[in-house]
Amino acid sequence: MSADNQTSRLLSELDLSEYETRAYLSVIEGGVMVAREISDRASIPYAKVYQTLNDLIEKQLITGDEGRPKKFRARPPEIAINDRLATIERNWQAAHAKRKDLLSKIMPELQDLYNASDVVEEEEQGVWNISGSTNINSRLTRLVAKVNDRIIIVSGNYTNFKDNFLKTIVENTEVPIELVVSDPIEESEIDTIHVVDKLGQATTIILDDFAMLSIAETQKGKYSAGEYTAVLTQIHELVKSFRTNYQRMITQ
């Protein structure tokens, strides 16, 4: 039985080069083999095959004896591939930890640069789109910290909002929080709750009268979990007009 293209392709997931993949399949199929046989069978130039086989030993997929010529054989795939995956995972974790450590060292410097820039003021000029709950929470943290009067949350999908964003608001402000929902709920974190009909699926947060953030969940795809996207505006007139609308809705 010869391995098909898909098998070769999938083996690249083990971080194998083209030569390594071909050599590995040859050894699996051929049993105990010497380098020259593998070179022939896998069409790998002889000058390259020895290094390739040594790399496969290093990657725990095959073993080689100490004889001359050296004989190579495959380790049982189930054991070998699991060992290889575990090594890849360990290597990745080590690399990631190192990356994280290195980046954490420059983080304060980056934050200082960011704070010193006029980025925030620039953003106040327009309507901004923010993707992903991490980014939305990060922006929310900074916005909420600037609120002096009150925060109004109008939510047609309160459960999702609560799970993903409420904590950020509650933990970063002392001001009263008002909630507008379409079904009656009990919520200890909220100061005032209003129930109105016909709210859409989005959640809108009005921060004093300087910013308004509308958060909606994007469609879940076949292969992707749903994510969040938000529209932020800090155009004063626009925010004020929305706030007046919601206040009218509450008082009706």
Add this chain to the structure above:
Amino acid sequence: MTKHIATGIHGLDQLLEGGFLENRAILVEGGPGTGKTTFGLQFLVHGAQHEEPGILLSLEYEPVDLIEDMHNYNWNAKELMDNDQLRILTPPGGFEKPEEMSIDAVINQIFKHVNEIGAKRLVIDSLNSLEIALEQKDFNRRDLLRFITLLRELDCTVLLIAEQTSEEHEVMYSYLAHGVIKLYNLKRGASRLRGIEVLKMRGINHSNLTHSMAISNQTGINVLPHEVDLGS
């Protein structure tokens, strides 16, 4: 247990407990005119006549000259070559205008011919010329070790012929080979004395003497059992 293979050099096997150990790399070194190339040819011809085909990578002499030399020793080189018992490989581009070679290209070329005739013996004549022909100018100990290892992986016994050059080179070559044989041709008074010395041969309890050696037109190299005094 590793098998001994007959060297084909008359009298030498007796000094080596029966011959070289199969699949080892042996360095044959000596100055000009000491018989290094003849040693290599004799080793190959003996194998070729006993179902151990061989390959010579000749970087110094044209095949036509080597065939003639072998003819002079009464070795049927032409017939052995026709029967694929012996092959002589030369540098790409020929001797007049040799092209620069990569070590990988040399290894791949040897591999191809070893596979084609099922060679068991290999002679590289010489390591010094190979280094000169290579495009990689800083050919170092690691490259040489890789070269030797890959040749041995071909299941061949390898003779590496080397001219005596710098001490540094000699040390590097001898360090990497399993065995070292030194050939001498020294002027003493009005005549010259030939000698052969097994300097190192791992795994073999070899003679430690420098033996007298002769090269005859009929039989090639003959190693004599007695010691030769080459003086200082």
